[in-house]
Structures are given as C-alpha cells and as structure tokens.
Amino acid sequence: xxxxxxxxxxxxxSRFPPRALxxxxxxxxxxxxxxxxxxxxxxxxxxxxxxxxxxAASAQAPLELTALPAATDWTALRYRSVVVSxxxxxxxxxxxxxxxxxxxxxxxxxxxxxxxxxxxxLVNRGxxxxxxxxxxxxxxxxxxxxxxxxxRIAIPSSGFLELAPTATGGIVxxxxxVERFRAATGxxxxxxxxxxxxxxxxxxxxxxxxxxxxxxxxQHRIYMVxxxxxxxxxxxxxxxxxxRRVPRADG
Numbered sequence: 601x602x603x604x605x606x607x608x609x610x611x612x613x614s615r616f617p618p619r620a621l622x623x624x625x626x627x628x629x630x631x632x633x634x635x636x637x638x639x640x641x642x643x644x645x646x647x648x649x650x651x652x653x654x655x656a657a658s659a660q661a662p663l664e665l666t667a668l669p670a671a672t673d674w675t676a677l678r679y680r681s682v683v684v685s686x687x688x689x690x691x692x693x694x695x696x697x698x699x700x701x702x703x704x705x706x707x708x709x710x711x712x713x714x715x716x717x718x719x720x721x722l723v724n725r726g727x728x729x730x731x732x733x734x735x736x737x738x739x740x741x742x743x744x745x746x747x748x749x750x751x752r753i754a755i756p757s758s759g760f761l762e763l764a765p766t767a768t769g770g771i772v773x774x775x776x777x778v779e780r781f782r783a784a785t786g787x788x789x790x791x792x793x794x795x796x797x798x799x800x801x802x803x804x805x806x807x808x809x810x811x812x813x814x815x816x817x818x819q820h821r822i823y824m825v826x827x828x829x830x831x832x833x834x835x836x837x838x839x840x841x842x843x844r845r846v847p848r849a850d851g
C-alpha cells in the first residue's frame with residue numbers, strides 16, 4: 601500500500617504572499633539599480649565617443665586657427681592639432697596652481713595670445729615647478745613679438761569644487777575658468793585652450809608633456825555591470841525569500 605502523502609508534501613503548496621510593502625520596496629530598488637546602470641552606460645558611451653574623437657583628431661593634419669570663423673563649434677574640434685600666430689599678452693598671464701608632474705607640484709603657465717583679428721586664445725605654454733618659496737614665482741615670461749604656436753585644442757572644464765570664489769586680481773589661480781578670465785581681463789577669449797606642443801626658440805624650459813586623456817571607459821563599464829547585477833540579485837532574493845509554504849485550502 602503506497603504511503604499516504606504527508607502534510608508537508610500534500611497539504612502544503614507554494615504561493616507568493618500578498619505583501620505589498622516588501623514588493624514595492626523590491627520594485628523601487630530594482631528601478632533605482634537599473635536607472636543607475638543605465639546612467640553608467642550612457643556615460644560609458646559618451647566616453648567611447650570622446651575616445652573615438654581623440655583617435656580621429658590625432659590622425660588629422662593641423663588646422664590654421666585664425667582661418668576658422670567665430671561661430672566654429674570648438675567642442676567638435678576637441679583634440680585637433682592647430683597652429684596659430686599672434687603676440688603674447690604678458691600682462692594677463694596667470695599661473696594655475698596645484699598641477700603635478702612626475703610627483704612634483706607646480707604651475708601651468710597660461711598666457712593669452714592676441715590674434716590679428718582681435719580675438720584672443722589662451723595658450724597653456726606648459727608646466728613649471730614650484731620654487732623654494734611660493735612667494736617667489738617662477739620666471740616664465742613669454743617671448744616678445746609675433747610668435748607661431750603649435751598645439752592641440754582642449755576644452756576647459758567649468759565645474760570646480762571651490763570653498764570660496766577664486767580671486768581674479770592676482771597671478772596665481774586655483775582653477776582656470778574661461779568666463780572668469782574673460783571678465784577679469786576684458787579680452788575676447790575664445791572658449792578653448794591650446795596645449796602647446798612645439799618648443800619655442802629659445803627654449804623657455806617649460807614641460808609640455810600632455811598625456812592621452814584617461815577616459816575611464818572601463819570604470820563606467822564595471823559600474824554599469826555592478827548596478828545591473830544588484831537589480832538581478834534583488835529580484836532573485838525576492839523569489840527566494842518571498843515564497844513560503846502554506847496549507848492547501850482543500851487539505
């Protein structure tokens with residue numbers, strides 16, 4: 601005679617209990633994790649596009665900057681090599697502080713270049729170390745007269761974390777903001793910076809070592825996968841822990 605089914609085998613069945621609050625919590629968590637993963641995915645694709653732009657720009661011949669109109673989309677020309685002629689404005693030169701090269705603290709030397717058409721472009725002439733005292737600024741005067749500058753286009757950032765607004769009356773700045781520089785000097789500054797690559801004659805001793813940007817593509821990819829994994833884990837845990845065994849109604 602076959603054994604009668606036990607209460608645990610025949611008198612119990614699996615079902616999902618109607619627990620609205622935990623279910624809503626899981627739905628909210630999954631939605632949050634998926635949204636975070638989607639954001640990381642978008643950032644990853646944006647960085648991939650920048651990397652493609654950098655690779656394409658590096659392979660192209662230099663542009664003559666003065667031949668480009670005022671309405672140029674400078675962001676589309678990010679990383680392009682350029683050449684430009686003009687005269688440096690030594691009076692408006694600034695030093696951007698806290699720039700590190702090979703583990704040494706120093707400054708980026710930013711000098712406006714006055715173009716023949718009345719516009720101005722900022723040139724990052726290179727890096728120089730801090731001296732024995734910050735009270736003694738490095739002697740980095742630009743060359744006089746008409747000069748030809750070769751470099752690549754960089755689009756400066758505008759979002760800086762500052763405890764207080766940076767004073768614009770001195771030579772040393774904590775960050776470079778083109779709009780702030782334009783307001784402080786009254787110059788018609790283009791919304792870009794040229795990172796100089798060619799060594800002038802005579803050599804000014806500045807370091808012009810501009811590494812390829814770290815786009816952080818893999819970091820965004822890892823974060824994206826992690827957030828999606830959290831969403832999947834939340835769903836799995838809900839299926840595992842939300843199920844329970846209850847007596848059958850007809851038992």
